[in-house]
Amino acid sequence: MNDLLRFPNAVLRDPRIEAWFSDFTDPLRWMAQTWFERMRGCGADVRELLHDGCPVACVEDAPFGYVNAFKAHANVGFYYGAMLGDPAGLLEGAGKRMRHVKLRPGKELDVAALNDLIAAAYHDIRRRLSTELGELSQPGSTMKKTATTVKKSAPQELDGRDSPSQLIDARIAALGDWRGETLARVRALIHQADPEVVETWKWRGVPVWEHDGIICTGETYKAVVKLTFAKGAALEAPSSLFNSSLEGTTRRAIDIHEGDRIDEEALKALIRAAVALNISARSAARPARSQKKPKSA
Secondary structure (H helix, E strand, O other): OOOOOOOOOOEOOOHHHHHHHOOOOOHHHHHHHHHHHHHHOOOOOEEEEEEOOEEEEEEOOEEEEEEEEOOOOEEEEEOOHHHOOOOOOOOEOOOOOOEEEEEOOOOOOOHHHHHHHHHHHHHHHHHHHHHHHHHHOOOOOOOOOOOOOOOOOOOOOOOOOOOHHHHHHHHHHHHOOHHHHHHHHHHHHHHHHOOOOEEEEEOOOEEEEEOOOEEEEEEEOOOOEEEEEOOHHHOOOOOOOOOEOOOOOOOEEEEEOOOOOOOHHHHHHHHHHHHHHHHHHHHHHOOOOOOOOOOOO
8 A cells, every 4th residue: 555645735826835936045946946847837636835844746635746945955856756767867865765856056957857757756646646546446445535535536547557558548548638649649650650669668657669779758748748869969850859958968859839730750750760879879789799610520
């Protein structure tokens, strides 16, 4: 059973948080505000409150992230950060559950990786809530269903027993709006471009397409569907495609907003180029086989 922390006082918008960010004597709070806005934008079910003096983001009443400001740095923290995938190595801390990312003025930050962590933390807490709801519905359960547990309509798409493709299907169905349609469309284009593509589900809630390595991920936020290419900085692409994460040295992303037209042929060409790059990198990494000398007669 999930042992979830609960904050029943979480609300859609907490005016105390706006006051916290408007403290003009602390520029590190401004730095943290950008990332709290990303948490707010993860989904319509995000709630918030001021807890222990810092802004906290929840799914319903279950916290998944927070921000805080100190004398020399700001933190972007995750209540279940120890369970999150962290390929970029951003997370710090040694607690049983909580982890954080430190933001320091003047220090370069992997923006795309931190965005990924926020999305993963959000989807992770939704999965935990979904699992808890499933356990409560089991015959013989003695636990009481309370109003602060979770909505009955909570999505069930993150059930670990499903295949990655089924999880992506469920994500698309759960979105039920232009974002679901967009994710379904780009998914179809990826398969058209590379019929051998493999669908995976990583970082506790992110659709991923792979062929000899990651091609791209498909994250969904409140106002955007984001395709992040793992090696995008090494790919040549029309200027109309990559429009996000341009400051990084490795990744590039395509942000698709409601009503945006997708250049389908250009996107398919980009997918093929990403596959070719993965195959080339994999081949270069393989050690050369030594040829055995034939045995003498």
